[in-house]
Amino acid sequence: MNDPAMIQVRYKLQRDDFALDVDVGLPMQGITGVFGASGAGKTTLLRCIAGLESAAESRLIVAGDAWEDSNSGVSRSVQARNVGYVFQEPRLFDHLTVRSNIEYGRKRREQNGTASFDRVIDLLGLESLLSRSPAELSGGEAQRVAIARALLCAPRFVLMDEPLASLDQARRDEILPFLDRLHAESSIPIVYVSHNIEEVCRLCDHLIVIEGGRVVANGELQDVLVRTDVAAVGGDHAGSVIEGTVAGHDDNDDLTELKFSGGTLWVPGETVAIGAPLRLRIRAADVSLCRARPDDTTILNVLPAVIDSIEPAAGPSTLIRLVIGDERIVARVTRRSIRELDLKAGDDLFAQIKSVAVRSCRESDAEVLADRI
Amino acid sequence: MDSLFSPLWLSIQLATITTVLLLAIATPIAWWLAQSESRWKPLIQTIVAMPIVLPPTVMGFYLLILLGPAGALGSWWVDLTGSALTFSFAGLVIASCIYSLPFAVQPLSVAFESLGRTKLEAAWTLGASRTDAFFTVAVPLSLRGYLGAVVLSFAHTLGEFGVVLMVGGNIPGETRVVSIAIYDQVESLNYAAAHQLSALLLIVAFGALLAMFFVNRRWRR
Structure with a gap:
């Protein structure tokens, strides 16, 4: 339960049209896919982990540190959680340059030296964009900036909520190689929400499948994909x-x-x-x-x-x-x-x-x- | 000439001070209105909007009572400073702030509403406190709202008449603002002077609004 290499996640909440009831351990390494149909509760789960949403019952233990526990009343604020968050839309700050956007989080969090500015800029191919304004970026470029911004806010791990979902196929194909590089070269754990099985197969090491607000499968990517009894991975796209x-x-x-x-x-x-x-x-x-x-x-x-x-x-x-x-x-x-x-x-x-x-x-x-x- | 334009100078001082104070007062109100889902929200919206629909004389009458030496605010002011709020410049500033409040709150709350929570959430996840995110993200992204608030509060304060007459009277150098001065000149059939002041106000108001709409268009991209 206090495994140093795990993020223990327990959330239970009831909304008007949907319920989330999740108790799962995510490895603190590589890319963990959270896969499921739209409306399965993936985004809500991610927002809970980031501290943007509150749940009736909650427990979040990151490498042994309790970040949230509804039983003991512990709840770190969003600001104090040290997670990077990449939203579906880039959500860049239009009044700042690309460089200032990327440095926004860097300036506000104590750096532990895990990800250097130059390396992330190089990894995501942003060198030539730094002095631009967000309004001058394509959708794919803007999302790459958002990813760099999240990686550089000294996160313990990064949450990505369908970062490619709002882009067309051409833009996705443009970003995916950068995510491959990130996967290969970065040591920051990533939780990657997606409803696209091909993205998941390409990027993830570990996979969690959510259906109707519950975890129905959890394990190494290869092991989960051959779970023929899990509908979400067993349909036409099996x-x-x-x-x-x-x-x-x-x-x-x-x-x-x-x-x-x-x-x-x-x-x-x-x-x-x-x-x-x-x-x-x-x-x-x-x-x-x-x-x-x-x-x-x-x-x-x-x-x-x-x-x-x-x-x-x-x-x-x-x-x-x-x-x-x-x-x-x-x-x-x-x-x-x-x-x-x-x-x-x-x-x-x-x-x-x-x-x-x-x-x-x-x-x-x-x-x-x-x-x- | 000096005495002809001194009411204009007084008006500009009044409008400037009022606008500055209003930005500080209206910002938290507009922010609350934009974010809140409280059931009291319609009540607050109504109170803030009252000066738009209320006859200035009604506003002025109640302000006169409130600010008068026997009124709640007025008696406290007398205890504090030894002088009355009514028929003083300070009283005019307070009255103007209340009278022009909706003209500052409205553009700001529209701007804050259209900003939404998305960019703020991004700032929070990047470690910015709520206050920090407000000043470094919400305010810079709501500059159009601030421009609207500044122009409308300034112009509206510059042109107020009824409330000033009720609360401030017509004391040269103290409460005799330009709108009162114009009325005086017309009363004494001094049309030339009235023309000069009126034309000046017309140009100032037209220029301010024109500048606002031009800047708005440029910022829209």
């Missing part, structure tokens, strides 16, 4: 994430070879150095199963797999969890196929993976790009 190492590039076919514990995967050519870690997302709908290894298929990636479990379901199709090496992936298969092939847990078979999506380079891309073969 998929899994595996991590491997780049083993080589085939420049003729523009493919990259990735090694992981279950074998080798060929993925579309990536500008990543050999030996670099790479994260892949495999959608359940892109995985099919066969009893015998097919030798006349167009699909490049066919791997031996063992059925771990088959989720009972009423619809036309259901999810099967497979073990490949040390990794688990999920496949969406029709119930008819399961019956006709007589599939059951423990069966050995072959998984065909049609395509992989969402790659995340988790090393400094500058170096990696230079090493491109």
Whole structure:
């Protein structure tokens, strides 16, 4: 309960149209995704943690320090909580320059030297924007400034509330590489709220799923994604994430070879150095199963797999969890196929993976790009 | 010439002091009105807005009683300073502050309302106390509201007549402001002098409003 590496969060509150009842531990490292549909209570939870919202029952223990406890009456003010908060909209101060915006929190909090100004500016590519006014920034640039501002207010951790939700796809694609870099290079823990599974798969290490104000799953990203019994991660967007190492590039076919514990995967050519870690997302709908290894298929990636479990379901199709090496992936298969092939847990078979999506380079891309073969 | 324009100078002094005091008084009221969800809010809004609809003579009459040597405020003032508030410059300042209050509160509360809580929340999470966030975020982002409050309170105080006549009378150099002086000149059929003062006031009022709308447009971006 007083684990130094955890943020213990307990909030219970009732609003007119919705209730939140959460008791969960968040790791104080890496990026923790808080995933769920709109209206599930993600934003309210984040606002409670930041001290912007009050709850009937509350307990917030950050690395052993009680920040809030409704039983003993402890409640630190927003100002005294030392968390960075990135809102859905940038909320920059229009009367100040970009530099003054970023320095606003820095000047008001005692710095412990974890994040230096120059490093954050460099990480988020803000050097050329510092003297501008917020009105002169694009939506994506403004959100990058807001992220820098939050990182530089000496936070114990940073809360991000769907920072990309108000941006169009092009702007998101512009910011995501910066978040990748942040993930790889920054030691500040981040709690990242999102209803976009692809963002979560790309950025997070740990995942909490919220449904109707309650936590329905909590664990390592890979473990939660293969929870076929959790509706939020098991719907049309069901998929899994595996991590491997780049083993080589085939420049003729523009493919990259990735090694992981279950074998080798060929993925579309990536500008990543050999030996670099790479994260892949495999959608359940892109995985099919066969009893015998097919030798006349167009699909490049066919791997031996063992059925771990088959989720009972009423619809036309259901999810099967497979073990490949040390990794688990999920496949969406029709119930008819399961019956006709007589599939059951423990069966050995072959998984065909049609395509992989969402790659995340988790090393400094500058170096990696230079090493491109 | 000197005596012709001395009421104008007095008016400008009165309007300036009133405007400065009103900014200090109206800011917390407007802030409260913009943030509060109290059930007493309509009552406070009504009280603040009363001077807009009340005949100046009614306002002036009650102020005369309040500020008079027998009134609550007036007797306290006499105890404190030895002189009466009525028919004095200090009395005029108090009366003007009450009379022009809605003209300062209104633009400010509109500005604070449109600012909302979002930017303030951002400032709080960055470690700014509520007071700090108010002065470093809310005020600078509400400058248009402050401009409106300054121009309207100044112009409105400059032009007040009924309340001044009731509370201040017509004492040269003390309470004889420009609007009273114009009335006097007309009464004594001295139209030329009335013209000079009136035209001057017209130009000042027109210029102030024009400047406000111009600046507003530039700030809107």
